[in-house]
Every structure is written in structure tokens, then in C-alpha cells.
Amino acid sequence: MTIEPFGIIEFNKRDKEWFGLVNNICPDNKVELSLSVDNADQDLSDKIELVKKLADDYEAIVINLYDLAYKKYKDTEFEVTKEEIEKMYFLTAVNLKEDNETWWLVLEPDFNVTSIYNHxxxxxxLDRKVIWANFDINTTA
Incomplete structure (x- = not known):
């Protein structure tokens, strides 16, 4: 199925999601987009509109993610500037869950980052607020 303006997505029956490597979410790279659904026949129009809004809000969303990543290393021997964080990581995956409110977002390290940052x-x-990360978002490292 082609969804405009993003591109082609295909249904993955096992994971119950539409998935594709798409354009127009992140300005500099393609993003793995997955839309969790109950079944292949579910209407995707609401989900597609939400992805469009996410793409429109990309800058604000990713700045928040970069700020959290910066705080992870702040005041440690591994501290780097926010600008360096922005160069080291890029948005690689977006998953809109079944409830149309919860998003899973993934920043991928660039291929040449130092190993301490290579994860x-x-x-x-949820509602444009990060409620969980795979590191402590409330304190520094």
C-alpha cells in the first residue's frame, strides 16, 4: 500500500502492523515506520494523519529527544555538547501503537561514533511527552 507523502508500507501479519522504510518524516534520512493495527483491513486514515502531524512537529520532537540524550551524559566524563549529540544520532524508527496515542521512537547512532555512544x-x-526511555531520563549518567 502506498501512503502519501511517505511511500510504500506492507502488512506484517505476525506483528500485526503496517511497516515500511519511508520518506518525509525526517528531512535527512528514511525512517522505519510501523503502524500497529488489529488486522490488515483496519482503516489507516487516522493513523496516517497522526504520522503527518508527527512529521510536521519533527523538529520540536527530535529536539526534545536530543535534550534527553544530552542530559544522559551531562556532568560525566562522557559529556558532549547538544550540537554533538545532534550529529551523533538520527531518528531511525517510529511506531504508532494501536491506541493512536503512544509512539515508540528510536534514535540510531551514526556509524562513526565513539563506542560509549554506540547504542x-x-x-x-504519549501526548508529545516522553514517558519512558532505555536510560534514566530523570538524572544524568
Whole structure:
């Protein structure tokens, strides 16, 4: 199925989601988009509109993710500037869950980052607020 303006997605029966490597979410790279559904026949129009809004809000959302990543390393021997964080990580995956409110977002490290930073940063966002990450978002490292 083609969804505009993002591209082609295909249904994955086992995971019950539509999935594709799409354009127009992140300006500099394609993003793995997955839309969790109950079944292949479920109407996707609401989900597609939500993805469009996410793409429109991309800058604000990713700045928040970068800020959290910066705080992870702040005041440690591994501290780097926010600008360096922005160069080291890029948005690689977006998953809209069945409830149309919960998003799973993933920042991937660039291929040439130092090993201490060479891991995926995963986030759960609800109502544009990050409620979980695979690191402590309330304190520094």
C-alpha cells in the first residue's frame, strides 16, 4: 500500500502492523515506520494523519529527544555538547501503537561514533511527552 507523502508500507501479519522504510518524516534520512493495527483491513486514515502531524512537529520532537540524550551524559566524563549529540544520532524508527496515542521512537547512532555512544536510544512518547526511555531520563549518567 502506498501512503502519501511517505511511500510504500506492507502488512506484517505476525506483528500485526503496517511497516515500511519511508520518506518525509525526517528531512535527512528514511525512517522505519510501523503502524500497529488489529488486522490488515483496519482503516489507516487516522493513523496516517497522526504520522503527518508527527512529521510536521519533527523538529520540536527530535529536539526534545536530543535534550534527553544530552542530559544522559551531562556532568560525566562522557559529556558532549547538544550540537554533538545532534550529529551523533538520527531518528531511525517510529511506531504508532494501536491506541493512536503512544509512539515508540528510536534514535540510531551514526556509524562513526565513539563506542560509549554506540547504542540505540529508545523512547516512548504519549501526548508529545516522553514517558519512558532505555536510560534514566530523570538524572544524568
Amino acid at each position: 540505540f536510544l529508545r523512547f516512548t512518547m
